[in-house]
Amino acid sequence: MKRQAKRAIKSALRWATQPHVTVASLHSQLESLGLRKGSCLLVHASLSKLGFVRGGPATVIRAILEALGENGTLVMPSHTWKLTNAGSREFDVRNTPSLVGRISEVFRQRDDVVRSLHPSHSVCALGPLAEWIVEGHENAGSPCGAGTPYAKIMDVGGQILLLGVTLRRNTMFHAIETMANVPYLLKPHDDEFTVTDRHGVQHRLRFRCHAKAVPSRFDEMERLLEEWGVLRRGKTGATESRLIEAARLRNQLLPLLKRIPRFLLMDCDVGVDQPSCTVSRATNA
Numbered sequence: 001m002k003r004q005a006k007r008a009i010k011s012a013l014r015w016a017t018q019p020h021v022t023v024a025s026l027h028s029q030l031e032s033l034g035l036r037k038g039s040c041l042l043v044h045a046s047l048s049k050l051g052f053v054r055g056g057p058a059t060v061i062r063a064i065l066e067a068l069g070e071n072g073t074l075v076m077p078s079h080t081w082k083l084t085n086a087g088s089r090e091f092d093v094r095n096t097p098s099l100v101g102r103i104s105e106v107f108r109q110r111d112d113v114v115r116s117l118h119p120s121h122s123v124c125a126l127g128p129l130a131e132w133i134v135e136g137h138e139n140a141g142s143p144c145g146a147g148t149p150y151a152k153i154m155d156v157g158g159q160i161l162l163l164g165v166t167l168r169r170n171t172m173f174h175a176i177e178t179m180a181n182v183p184y185l186l187k188p189h190d191d192e193f194t195v196t197d198r199h200g201v202q203h204r205l206r207f208r209c210h211a212k213a214v215p216s217r218f219d220e221m222e223r224l225l226e227e228w229g230v231l232r233r234g235k236t237g238a239t240e241s242r243l244i245e246a247a248r249l250r251n252q253l254l255p256l257l258k259r260i261p262r263f264l265l266m267d268c269d270v271g272v273d274q275p276s277c278t279v280s281r282a283t284n285a
């Protein structure tokens, strides 16, 4: 009861003090940010950072879908790595909730959305490429590398929207780390899981999961990504959002990570501004 009352007060305060976000206002701000019609878009989002969203998560989802148009594909993470990290070895694609935000959970619950079969890094997708995006995630050999939805989004020249969140939430960094074969990301062994597919059929499958996270400097990459011309920032409601060109990010970062495998980590002795990064700057397309 106390919790409900606190929520109601928080909500009333948000309504009274924050900008009001509607489908039309968000749609227009996403277009200004550079979201392309027909894009294949991966979205990491925070609802509360946007201000007061009239209609809640459904409004955000509608605004993005309208901005993408009918040829666009919307992809959202429905990650459950908090469960696998805590020792869970079960995943049901039909009803294991997304643990990465309210918007992703509301998106997951739509009847027209499909979800990939992965115990820690599943995604949900809607649009012409949706089935292809989610297909085969369970056989990819890593949560984010080749054959996963993340790699496919880069392959088709898609975009990444960080809606009210920073680069810290950019799972695509893990996709590129996997492709560069960095030595710290994956566990040295597979784990066996019971996964239940969309038809209710159970499978015993082995997955190579991420190892315990190493402190990264994802947020520090912002200036470099802007210099490369792969990231733009813009206003969305009460907050700032970021839009990234996925293939161009890979084209810039992958060679750099192959040369300096710890480049994205806090303990890397090569500064983000040091000359070894300028090779990539010079080759920016």
Ligand SMILES: CC(C)(COP(=O)(O)OP(=O)(O)OC[C@H]1O[C@@H](n2cnc3c(N)ncnc32)[C@H](O)[C@@H]1OP(=O)(O)O)[C@@H](O)C(=O)NCCC(=O)NCCS
Residues within 6 Å of the ligand: 007, 010, 014, 043, 044, 045, 046, 047, 048, 049, 050, 051, 052, 053, 054, 055, 056, 057, 077, 079, 100, 101, 102, 103, 165, 168, 169, 170, 171
């Ligand atoms: C963790 C994270 C989701 C937290 O963001 P958040 O805004 O606090 O939480 P949500 O997006 O789940 O939104 C729910 C909150 O929105 C707020 N809210 C509720 N209705 C709202 C409305 N109409 N308008 C605006 N805010 C509202 C409430 O504070 C609610 O929190 P509560 O349920 O505890 O009261 C966010 O910081 C984040 O990291 N998002 C990206 C996650 C991701 O993609 N991760 C994958 C890579 S690690």
